[in-house]
Amino acid sequence: MEQVEIGRFYLYWTENNIISCMGIIFPLFGIFTSFLLIYYFSSLNKSNGYLALFFLICNWIVLIYFGLHYTKDPFWEGICFVHWLPLSYLVGPCLFYYVKTTISGNHKLDKVDFLHLLPAILVGINCLPFTLLPFNDKAKIAHEIINVTEKYDLDFLFISFGSILISRTLHLLFYCILSIGYFVIYSKRTKDQIGILSTNHTMLKRWIYLLCAIQVIISSNSFLHMLTVVGIRFDFESESYAQIFTSKNHYFGIAGGGFFLQNIFLFLFPKILFGNISYNPAKQNLLNDFKSIIPKKRNQIENDPEIDIEITYYLESNPYLRKDFSLAQMAFDLKITERDLSYYFNVKQQTTFSQWRKKHRINYAIEQLNLGVSQKFTLEAVSSSAGFASRSKFIDAFKEQVGVTPSKYIKSLENK
Incomplete structure (x- = not known):
């Protein structure tokens, strides 16, 4: 008992x-x-x-x-x-x-x-x-x-x-x-x-x-x-x-x-x-995912031929189309420090990251307009798909780079 x-x-x-x-x-x-x-x-x-x-x-x-x-x-x-x-x-x-x-x-x-x-x-x-x-x-x-x-x-x-x-x-x-x-x-x-x-x-x-x-x-x-x-x-x-x-x-x-x-x-x-949503192809190895948060050490980044190749490959997935795409995100994905990547744009590309991103977004929008997407979607939808936060910012950036507004550019395409 x-x-x-x-x-x-x-x-x-x-x-x-x-x-x-x-x-x-x-x-x-x-x-x-x-x-x-x-x-x-x-x-x-x-x-x-x-x-x-x-x-x-x-x-x-x-x-x-x-x-x-x-x-x-x-x-x-x-x-x-x-x-x-x-x-x-x-x-x-x-x-x-x-x-x-x-x-x-x-x-x-x-x-x-x-x-x-x-x-x-x-x-x-x-x-x-x-x-x-x-x-x-x-x-x-x-x-x-x-x-x-x-x-x-x-x-x-x-x-x-x-x-x-x-x-x-x-x-x-x-x-x-x-x-x-x-x-x-x-x-x-x-x-x-x-x-x-x-x-x-x-x-x-x-x-x-x-x-x-x-x-x-x-x-x-x-x-x-x-x-x-x-x-x-x-x-x-x-x-x-x-x-x-x-x-x-x-x-x-x-x-x-x-x-x-x-x-x-x-x-x-x-x-x-770790707050990283990578645009690179997803890796199945968990250890590689953890390694991906560690930046690479770079020497003389303006003379590093590998960085151009890496960025070219990186751009194949059009990461700049996401509205929240930032220098920090790109640095994380490429495993480069933000300081080195910013230096790369300022010295080697003679531009800022913001201007570089804007250029790629406008080029993408132009490609879409040339394909006739304006006949199916509104201008606001086109600007959103290109990564712009608002229609007005898209119009300003487009006019700055192309010289005319998107509406005039579309009309010029229709007259051809």
């Missing part, structure tokens, strides 16, 4: 230590990953800012859930209860912002994009009757609900506690579908307009699909768990269903494990982690 009790104690101790490890170390590792993304956040890929925020919120939510359900401390329960609910409504928008800015190359959000933050704001306002209570009162209420009654009923303004718990999972699931849909539609539109996709497209597709798949698993599991939390039962509900989805350990294992795995998977995509 004593051995049985010791065995039960051992299992209890082991299970709780595993949960403590997952609840503290795993999200801390994820938060560290978020700061890695911010550390490598540069002009190479500013979309990583949204990805870092996405990772930070995900792992912070795991810490909150651990503090709420496993510390058994009224102080931490009071801190973690309700106050952070709006965060759950930011996970989906951050994922969508990351996908949108990455695939479109435009890192600035439109005014309409800020509407995605509206649910989080409404939930924050809705919870004000509770959040404005004295802390001691909040701690007592939290402890009572979590450890005694398990009835998630509170006086909110216009949305019930149960509705928030369920809708936040559906909210995340919606944004997973929206993100994948945007990726597919924008990729098809780009292919139709330009005729090609960047060589990093397959890698991006795998990463985004993997990220969304993890969120679908987490949100689906969370949805079923929250139904049991708010007391919704099904007539066909089996005993095994009830045992699985009423278990906090099961929910925490799926959610915490899923968020932890996405932190690990990020390191399998080093070009995402």
Whole structure:
């Protein structure tokens, strides 16, 4: 009998230590990953800012859930209860912002994009009757609900506690579908307009699909768990269903494990982690991907014949057509320091990088106009396909290089 009790104690101790490890170390590792993304956040890929925020919120939510359900401390329960609910409504928008800015190359959000933050704001306002209570009162209420009654009923303004718990999972699931849909539609539109996709497209597709798949698993599991939390039962509900989805350990294992795995998977995509979306043919060797971030040492770069060959090969994929193409990106892809590459343009080419990029974009636009694309697409579509951020900038650059506006150039082609 004593051995049985010791065995039960051992299992209890082991299970709780595993949960403590997952609840503290795993999200801390994820938060560290978020700061890695911010550390490598540069002009190479500013979309990583949204990805870092996405990772930070995900792992912070795991810490909150651990503090709420496993510390058994009224102080931490009071801190973690309700106050952070709006965060759950930011996970989906951050994922969508990351996908949108990455695939479109435009890192600035439109005014309409800020509407995605509206649910989080409404939930924050809705919870004000509770959040404005004295802390001691909040701690007592939290402890009572979590450890005694398990009835998630509170006086909110216009949305019930149960509705928030369920809708936040559906909210995340919606944004997973929206993100994948945007990726597919924008990729098809780009292919139709330009005729090609960047060589990093397959890698991006795998990463985004993997990220969304993890969120679908987490949100689906969370949805079923929250139904049991708010007391919704099904007539066909089996005993095994009830045992699985009423278990906090099961929910925490799926959610915490899923968020932890996405932190690990990020390191399998080093070009995402380091902010480099290369335009060179994708390498299948993971070690080569890590090596690609190390610049080569160059001596007398203005007399280096290899750099001309490398740039000629590099330009075959038309990297300058991407709106966010920069000196930093080109230096990263060619494994040359920005200083050396800038020196190359200034000394050997007798121009600046900006002027060089503009020249190639206009030459590309001229080729497209000569092929008659103006009969199928608008001038704005042509300017966008050439990498220009706006129609006006395209017109100014075109007139500066060619001597006439694009419209006059098109008319001259029609008169031939």
